[in-house]
Amino acid sequence: MSEHVPVTSVTLERFRNHQHLEIGSLDQTTVLVGPNGSGKTNVLEAIDLVISGRSFRQARIEDVVQWGSDDAVVRLALARQDAAFVVEERLSAEGGRRLYVNGVEKRRRSDVVGKEHTVVFRPDDLELVKGPSDVRRDALDALGARLSEAYGHTRREYTRVVRHRNALLREWRATQADLEVWTEQAIALGARLLVHRRRLLARLAAHAAREHDSLSDGARLSMEYHDRCGLGATDPAVEVSGDDAKAALRAAFAARRDEERQRATTVVGPHRDDVVLLLDGREARRFASQGQRRSIALAWRIAEMRTIEDVSGSSPILLLDDVMSELDERRRAALQDCIASASQAVLTTTDEGHVPGAGRRALVIALGGPRE
Ligand SMILES: Nc1ncnc2c1ncn2[C@@H]1O[C@H](COP(=O)(O)OP(=O)(O)OP(=O)(O)O)[C@@H](O)[C@H]1O
Ligand SMILES: [Mg+2]
Incomplete structure (x- = not known):
């Protein structure tokens, strides 16, 4: 455990239900306790919004x-080994956002909070197991974007190109030649994204398998990457080159030319791929029990934590939204270990009794009722 915590204070102004909320001195572990609707999740959302750049909701x-x-303000005091500074984000009701460090505006978030990372644990994480493929793609890409500028950039560009291409496909006058240039870009960017994804998934899957072993009784968790372009290499640990991915995408685009004109949308590419979770070789989405799904979801998030530690060399900030109450003794203990080894953790609960050890080690903050 490091001697200093990354986030030392949080101030919210006009952020969701909080007119003004100041949490003056966060600890390594901080527990926010309050009734339903008191704004606990909102506090986690605000912290995540500044550090990761996006809302987990x-x-x-x-x-x-x-x-x-008209606007909201989130202010975090951040501490590092060598410096302390105040990061402030101003969010406008028109949708704009501006970021300041010690009062000076900054353009790029990564210049400001590039060293801090968050991992969010929520009851909704079960969706990773039973939800549609975009939940898993988004979770993987969000992690990738936080750890690598190149990954984030590739994903944004790819998304932009597919959107453009889809708009063109909906125009009945657009010719194949009009499409061509966008197809080429979709192939180049899609191949790059696919390679990024597989590499990240290989890391995540290895950690998840290990974590899952200690959470469950023997069932083995594995993860596969299912692409829609016929590469066919489902094991993410198998290295696929950018050229192989391009060739597969090019062939798939050619083969499904008529279909995509008919459906007026881009039907091949990483925006259609899926991460398939398997328990002892069987698809968890279809066969895992409720408790098994919970272990898998937990293993995924802990694996995110481990992946961040691998890549960035430091431990992330864990934001745990009301997750303790749903876990049994063993999983709770595993999570406690993660909390203890994280650079910092902020937990929410309606009942302090659900957070073992909280009274001993953690700073406990009571939030008022819905109308504070
Ligand atoms: N933009 C907003 N302006 C004002 N209030 C908002 C806004 N957005 C959400 N709220 C309110 O904030 C309240 C608190 O939400 P939050 O999800 O943080 O509660 P919570 O303490 O996590 O509750 P629970 O224990 O049920 O999860 C909700 O009642 C919600 O309606
Ligand atoms: Mg909540």
Whole structure:
């Protein structure tokens, strides 16, 4: 455990239900306790919004500004080995956002909070196992984007190109030649994204398998990458070159030319791929029990933590939203270990009794009722 915690204080102004909330001195572990609707998740969301740049609720900026207000402010005091500074994000009801460090505006988030990372644990994580493929793609890509600028850039560009291409496919006048240039870009960027994804998944899957072993009784967790372009290499640990990926994508685009004109959308590429989770070789989405799904989801998030430690060399900040109460003794103990080894953890709960050890080691903050 490091001697200093990364986030030393949090201030919210007009952020969701919090007119003004100041948490003055966060500890290595901080527990936010309050009844339903008191704004616990909102505090985690605010911290994540500044550090990771996005809301784990997939909320739009305008949604987090308190109803009837023009803007919201989230202020974090951050401490590093060699420096302490205040990061402030101003969010406008029109959807804009501006980032300041010690009062000076900054353009790039990575210049400001590039060293800090968050991993969020939520009851909704079960969706990783039973939800549609975009939940898993998004989780993987969000992790990749946080760890590598190149990954994030490739993903944004690829998404932009596919959107453009789809718009073109919907125009009945667009010719094959009009499409060509966008197809080439989709192939180049898609191949790059696919390679990034597989590499990250290989790392994540190895950690997840190990973590899952200690959470469950013997069932083996594995992860496969299922592409829609006929590469056929489902084991992410098998290295696929950019050229192989390009060739496969090019062939798939050619083969499904008529189909995509008919459906007026881009039907091949990494935006259609899936990460398949297997328990003892069987698809967890279809066969795993509720408790087994919970272990898999937990293993995924802990694996994110380990992957961040591998790549960045430092431990992330864990944000745990009401997850303890749903876990049995063994999983709770595993999570406690993660919390203890994280650079910092912020937990929420409606009942302090659900957080073992909280009274001993953690700073406990009571949030008021819905109308504070
Ligand atoms: N933009 C907004 N302006 C004002 N209030 C908002 C806004 N967005 C959400 N809220 C309110 O914030 C309240 C608290 O939400 P939050 O999800 O943080 O509660 P919670 O303490 O996590 O509750 P639970 O224990 O049920 O998870 C909700 O009642 C919600 O309606
Ligand atoms: Mg909540």
